[in-house]
Amino acid sequence: MSVLPALPLLLPLASAALSFVLWRRWLQRALAVLAMATLLAVSSLLLVRVWQEGVQVYRLGDWPAPFGIVLAVDTFSAVMLVVAAIIGLAVAVYSLGSMDDRREAFGYYPFLHLLLMGVCGAFLTGDVFNLFVWFEVMLMASFVLMALGGERAQMEGAIKYFVLNLLSSLLLLAAIGILYGLAGTLNMADLALKLQEARRPGLVTTVAMLFLVALGIKAALFPLFFWLPASYHTPPPAVSAVFAGLLTKVGVYALVRVFTLLFVQDVAFTHNLILALSGATMVVGVLGAVAQEEFRRILSFQVVAQIGYVGMGLGIFTPLSLAGAVFYALHDMVDNAGLFMVSGIAQRLLGSHGPTAGGGLYRSRPGLGLLFLLPALSLAGLPPLSGFFGKLALVRGGLEAEQYAMAGLALAVSLLGLLSLMKVWLRAFWQEDGERGVTEHRLDTPGPAMVLPAAALAALTLAMGLGAGPLFALATRAAEQLMDPSQYIEAVLGR
Numbered sequence: 001m002s003v004l005p006a007l008p009l010l011l012p013l014a015s016a017a018l019s020f021v022l023w024r025r026w027l028q029r030a031l032a033v034l035a036m037a038t039l040l041a042v043s044s045l046l047l048v049r050v051w052q053e054g055v056q057v058y059r060l061g062d063w064p065a066p067f068g069i070v071l072a073v074d075t076f077s078a079v080m081l082v083v084a085a086i087i088g089l090a091v092a093v094y095s096l097g098s099m100d101d102r103r104e105a106f107g108y109y110p111f112l113h114l115l116l117m118g119v120c121g122a123f124l125t126g127d128v129f130n131l132f133v134w135f136e137v138m139l140m141a142s143f144v145l146m147a148l149g150g151e152r153a154q155m156e157g158a159i160k161y162f163v164l165n166l167l168s169s170l171l172l173l174a175a176i177g178i179l180y181g182l183a184g185t186l187n188m189a190d191l192a193l194k195l196q197e198a199r200r201p202g203l204v205t206t207v208a209m210l211f212l213v214a215l216g217i218k219a220a221l222f223p224l225f226f227w228l229p230a231s232y233h234t235p236p237p238a239v240s241a242v243f244a245g246l247l248t249k250v251g252v253y254a255l256v257r258v259f260t261l262l263f264v265q266d267v268a269f270t271h272n273l274i275l276a277l278s279g280a281t282m283v284v285g286v287l288g289a290v291a292q293e294e295f296r297r298i299l300s301f302q303v304v305a306q307i308g309y310v311g312m313g314l315g316i317f318t319p320l321s322l323a324g325a326v327f328y329a330l331h332d333m334v335d336n337a338g339l340f341m342v343s344g345i346a347q348r349l350l351g352s353h354g355p356t357a358g359g360g361l362y363r364s365r366p367g368l369g370l371l372f373l374l375p376a377l378s379l380a381g382l383p384p385l386s387g388f389f390g391k392l393a394l395v396r397g398g399l400e401a402e403q404y405a406m407a408g409l410a411l412a413v414s415l416l417g418l419l420s421l422m423k424v425w426l427r428a429f430w431q432e433d434g435e436r437g438v439t440e441h442r443l444d445t446p447g448p449a450m451v452l453p454a455a456a457l458a459a460l461t462l463a464m465g466l467g468a469g470p471l472f473a474l475a476t477r478a479a480e481q482l483m484d485p486s487q488y489i490e491a492v493l494g495r
Contacts, residue, residue: 017112055491066187070126072429097449157231170219175210189492219251233296245337275315282308322479324393338457380418386464
């Protein structure tokens with residue numbers, strides 16, 4: 001039994017502990033970059049192992065499932081781990097140039113490692129109770145990161161974020177308790193078998209609704225999404241970037257996992273409900289983005305809108321739509337993190353996140369304009385960028401499933417999303433406020449530590465589009481395993 005599946009947990013745990021001990025900030029900075037690079041290498045190796053050998057399983061204490069704690073890695077969780085490590089590395093480097101000394105002195109880097117540990121744990125866990133545990137690790141670390149600095153706007157956003165996510169955690173814990181009483185196990189592979197034989201399918205559907213509400217809050221699905229645009233724009237851009245890239249995607253991952261492995265007894269009801277909520281999420285997210293003026297508020301509502309696309313793939317529940325959902329989730333993680341990084345660079349140059357200031361950034365910083373345009377146009381779904389191929393798969397999946405209204409809605413939301421992002425482009429990058437340009441607004445010139453991670457994520461967005469074939473093959477493999485979880489169940493239970 002290989003210990004490789006446990007390393008994505010052990011690495012951030014060890015680096016967090018070392019960061020608390022090595023309190024000199026230059027050591028914490030170096031350790032953060034080194035640890036994230038190592039996490040990326042380990043996650044990539046794990047993905048290769050999964051691709052070649054199938055589902056990888058690690059049983060803690062060598063206790064057999066379903067009695068012991070199990071870590072299980074299939075293609076879906078492996079690719080999510082890799083992209084999470086990429087974002088973690090990019091944010092660690094970006095933080096070198098953007099994070100202020102005060103926040104670093106109060107533990108920014110240790111809590112960043114703990115946040116990544118929670119994210120990796122949620123992707124790796126093989127039982128629903130430990131899924132709850134890793135959500136709580138993320139909640140504690142993310143609350144500290146959001147509140148770090150103690151500014152008024154931060155504290156308001158952090159309180160809203162914490163209260164709604166705490167409510168979600170309570171609902172999730174209640175759902176897990178009822179599920180255990182119903183099936184007598186919490187191992188997801190074992191649950192998948194026992195729920196198929198449940199004598200009270202109506203009760204199973206009720207528990208599924210509790211999971212949908214709890215995980216829907218964490219994923220920012222309609223109607224309980226409002227905590228996200230109220231909070232994501234308040235912390236420093238590095239924190240916003242890691243939140244936008246990772247936190248809601250963990251909620252989406254959990255939704256996909258439980259509604260493909262556990263709750264598939266009443267697909268006509270549960271998944272059509274997910275589809276309807278996803279459509280509403282797209283609409284309210286993009287309309288909120290169109291109505292906003294401030295850079296990061298627009299991006300925060302865009303995060304909400306993009307969640308709806310992934311939920312659309314899950315709701316349609318076909319191999320093609322699920323492959324599109326996996327592909328779109330990966331693209332969305334990269335693009336949103338990159339856009340929030342660009343917003344931090346623009347804030348350094350303009351002294352404000354408000355696009356109405358008239359920045360003229362493209363004239364003085366054409367490269368920065370390109371770093372904004374690539375992920376922005378990708379989110380809008382323009383070819384040959386990655387967002388186009390994700391949306392193409394989702395729309396094709398909708399048409400094949402005769403979900404014509406949903407396919408049309410996805411296209412309309414893309415156009416409105418482009419409108420909201422072009423508002424930022426026109427006001428912050430293109431037009432100038434009278435004779436003033438960026439030279440008068442500029443407070444500080446961002447260094448390479450801020451520019452290079454944003455450039456790397458923009459380049460990755462382009463590469464994901466130009467190399468969409470191999471990446472979509474990976475997403476297709478993940479979707480096939482999700483639609484037919486027998487390989488996952490056999491690997492975990494050893495049968």
